[in-house]
Amino acid sequence: MTDQTNDRSLEKYRRMLRIRHFEDKAEAIHAQGEIPGALHTYAGQEASGVGACMALGESDYMVGTHRSHGHPIAKGAKLRPLMAELLGKATGICKGKGGSMHLSDFSVGSLGETSIVGSGVPVATGAALGSKLKGDGRVALCFFGDGATGEGAFHEGLNLAAVWKLPAVFVCENNGYAVSTPARTHVPVKTLADRAKGYDMPAIIVDGQDVDAVEAAIAQAVERARTGGGPTFVETKTYRYADHAVNMGRILLDRGEEVGEWRKRDPITLYRARLLEQGVSAETLDAIEREAADEVEDALRFARESPLPEQAEAFDDVFTAAVPIPDYLADA
Amino acid sequence: MAKVTYLEAIRQAQMEEMQRDDRVFIMGEDIVCNVFGTTTGFVEAFGLERVRDTPISENGIVGAGAGAAMVGMRPIVDVTLSSFLYPAMDQIVSIVAKSRYIYGGQAKLPLVIRSCLFYGNANAAQHSDRPYSMFMNMPGLKIVAPATAYDMKGLMKAAIRDDNPVMMFEDGTCWSSKDEVPDDPDFIIPLGRGDIKREGTDVTVVAVAGGVPVALKAAKQLAKEGISLEVIDPRCLMPLDRELILRSVRKTGRAITVDPAHQTCSAGSEIAATIAEHAFDALRGPVLRVCTADTHIPFSPTIEKALFPTVDRIAAAARRLVGIEQPAAA
Ligand SMILES: Cc1ncc(C[n+]2csc(CCOP(=O)(O)OP(=O)(O)O)c2C)c(N)n1
Numbered sequence: 001m002t003d004q005t006n007d008r009s010l011e012k013y014r015r016m017l018r019i020r021h022f023e024d025k026a027e028a029i030h031a032q033g034e035i036p037g038a039l040h041t042y043a044g045q046e047a048s049g050v051g052a053c054m055a056l057g058e059s060d061y062m063v064g065t066h067r068s069h070g071h072p073i074a075k076g077a078k079l080r081p082l083m084a085e086l087l088g089k090a091t092g093i094c095k096g097k098g099g100s101m102h103l104s105d106f107s108v109g110s111l112g113e114t115s116i117v118g119s120g121v122p123v124a125t126g127a128a129l130g131s132k133l134k135g136d137g138r139v140a141l142c143f144f145g146d147g148a149t150g151e152g153a154f155h156e157g158l159n160l161a162a163v164w165k166l167p168a169v170f171v172c173e174n175n176g177y178a179v180s181t182p183a184r185t186h187v188p189v190k191t192l193a194d195r196a197k198g199y200d201m202p203a204i205i206v207d208g209q210d211v212d213a214v215e216a217a218i219a220q221a222v223e224r225a226r227t228g229g230g231p232t233f234v235e236t237k238t239y240r241y242a243d244h245a246v247n248m249g250r251i252l253l254d255r256g257e258e259v260g261e262w263r264k265r266d267p268i269t270l271y272r273a274r275l276l277e278q279g280v281s282a283e284t285l286d287a288i289e290r291e292a293a294d295e296v297e298d299a300l301r302f303a304r305e306s307p308l309p310e311q312a313e314a315f316d317d318v319f320t321a322a323v324p325i326p327d328y329l330a331d332a
Numbered sequence: 333m334a335k336v337t338y339l340e341a342i343r344q345a346q347m348e349e350m351q352r353d354d355r356v357f358i359m360g361e362d363i364v365c366n367v368f369g370t371t372t373g374f375v376e377a378f379g380l381e382r383v384r385d386t387p388i389s390e391n392g393i394v395g396a397g398a399g400a401a402m403v404g405m406r407p408i409v410d411v412t413l414s415s416f417l418y419p420a421m422d423q424i425v426s427i428v429a430k431s432r433y434i435y436g437g438q439a440k441l442p443l444v445i446r447s448c449l450f451y452g453n454a455n456a457a458q459h460s461d462r463p464y465s466m467f468m469n470m471p472g473l474k475i476v477a478p479a480t481a482y483d484m485k486g487l488m489k490a491a492i493r494d495d496n497p498v499m500m501f502e503d504g505t506c507w508s509s510k511d512e513v514p515d516d517p518d519f520i521i522p523l524g525r526g527d528i529k530r531e532g533t534d535v536t537v538v539a540v541a542g543g544v545p546v547a548l549k550a551a552k553q554l555a556k557e558g559i560s561l562e563v564i565d566p567r568c569l570m571p572l573d574r575e576l577i578l579r580s581v582r583k584t585g586r587a588i589t590v591d592p593a594h595q596t597c598s599a600g601s602e603i604a605a606t607i608a609e610h611a612f613d614a615l616r617g618p619v620l621r622v623c624t625a626d627t628h629i630p631f632s633p634t635i636e637k638a639l640f641p642t643v644d645r646i647a648a649a650a651r652r653l654v655g656i657e658q659p660a661a662a
């Protein structure tokens with residue numbers, strides 16, 4: 001293994017661990033009420049996000065979903081503004097306006113983590129259209145779930161990208177469920193990748209627990225996009241460990257033994273084993289894990305010490321220019 | 333009569349109407365799993381044909397509801413959160429609201445579209461909408477937004493029995509409020525009739541949905557200061573019980589509207605305009621609106637809460653009005 005591929009491999013390992021530690025911490029402090037609102041965690045799906053983002057260039061675009069924490073971390077975002085956002089702080093990546101469902105960091109190429117299911121697909125299509133018109137060679141990648149493929153916006157977005165041969169990659173993170181509804185009951189096709197057939201779009205099905213396999217599949221799609229071959233649909237077969245959202249006071253769907261079966265194919269454990277096999281030392285991997293855990297602690301410390309937004313900030317960013325603040329809130 | 337929650341009132345209303353009429357069926361996302369508790373026991377009672385889990389396809393299920401209604405079924409489509417009505421806007425506006433009219437009365441659409449007003453709980457702008465007033469701008473849709481369990485049950489049953497499309501808005505801030513609710517299977521509150529929630533003499537407060545309990549709290553507080561509020565809940569926004577509202581304003585000479593929707597073009601604005609247009613002669617001051625500020629709903633709870641109508645804002649508006657003592661115009 002050359003140093004460079006080694007760096008790359010370790011980076012994949014690092015990003016997956018950042019996500020896992022971030023999610024574990026978020027779930028724990030959400031349970032204590034430190035994070036308000038709903039929290040949808042990405043634990044279990046790390047290889048899907050990281051494999052996909054590692055195949056993108058830094059300036060490539062990305063759009064995601066309500067399950068929003070993993071995508072920016074996978075694309076290399078800093079943890080402090082993400083954690084601060086979860087706590088609703090002014091230093092959050094969205095200044096406390098977006099919260100858990102919207103951890104979108106535009107500095108790493110994100111164009112939104114949108115919580116209206118399916119709504120991100122046309123946005124990615126549009127970003128790809130922009131790239132094509134500008135001729136800047138950028139690719140737009142869209143993450144969405146199995147459930148999102150029931151939405152009209154998904155189909156319209158795919159159709160547009162296909163007829164215009166846009167540089168887009170559509171990544172269906174198939175975790176088997178939409179809230180409590182199993183994919184086999186909300187999707188008529190045998191496998192999600194079959195959705196692409198109606199758009200004559202090439203599709204790849206990949207083991208979403210294997211970060212290298214995901215990276216390779218997406219790399220192929222990105223290559224096609226960059227060379228004018230149009231969009232590709234990639235289905236990553238993956239799993240979320242938690243219920244649809246965490247700490248709801250009730251489990252919406254008891255998936256029984258299945259969770260344990262998937263945990264046996266934990267993406268981080270699998271990758272660690274592969275790296276060890278490839279000759280990376282356990283000490284190196286342990287050090288990376290410690291660093292990831294420390295980064296999460298540091299992000300949390302930063303978030304906790306950060307100020308809350310002022311009331312007047314509720315009126316910022318409706319437009320580029322300020323909007324009037326009603327009298328009753330002016331000096332709140 | 334038993335004391336039940338607002339959510340339980342929804343469940344009972346649907347249950348009774350599904351028992352009464354087998355053309356009634358319900359469909360929506362994760363309805364079998366019964367996320368909020370409004371379909372507890374439905375699968376056991378009616379089976380999976382009449383209690384249908386759907387893909388995440390709001391436009392599809394609302395439109396399918398319209399089609400099924402046209403052929404004689406009486407669907408209840410549960411869109412869960414009202415923010416998810418937007419993907420269905422196409423079918424709601426172009427098909428549901430307009431089909432009867434376009435086809436010269438040939439189409440009949442006994443369809444109920446349910447959704448929850450889910451706000452004030454740190455779920456940010458895409459999940460915190462209160463969009464009933466947008467639909468008031470569209471003829472052909474009956475719009476109901478109850479604030480109590482009693483009203484919810486009677487109005488939901490009326491909505492299911494109505495031969496027109498009805499949008500039921502269920503205010504999440506009222507979910508756990510409890511009320512005595514009749515068991516009579518024919519308990520119905522006719523659509524279009526408002527209710528006086530508290531009688532008073534100084535100021536009429538017309539409050540919508542979750543604005544009603546806030547207005548009642550303000551009324552209680554102001555009573556101690558010797559200011560008497562009359563709190564009116566229209567319950568239905570379309571059709572709107574104008575007579576009840578105008579009668580009250582003629583009595584008090586002062587009016588405030590309270591509405592959790594954004595102020596511009598809110599239900600509260602429409603009601604204020606109606607008062608100004610039809611009871612101008614009785615008014616002793618301006619009609620004041622206590623609505624949600626015209627900005628999006630932010631995630632951070634520290635800056636979210638104060639955007640919605642509060643007891644303090646209603647109280648301040650009432651004090652301002654009773655302070656303005658101008659003789660009524662002749
Ligand atoms: C338009 C719309 N409808 C419904 C919802 C409620 N909702 C949030 S996530 C979700 C399930 C999404 O499933 P999937 O696309 O598979 O993503 P996953 O949660 O599995 O990551 C639903 C129904 C929503 N946010 N937006």
Ligand SMILES: [Mg+2]
Pocket residue numbers: 145146147173174175176177178179
């Ligand atoms: Mg899913």
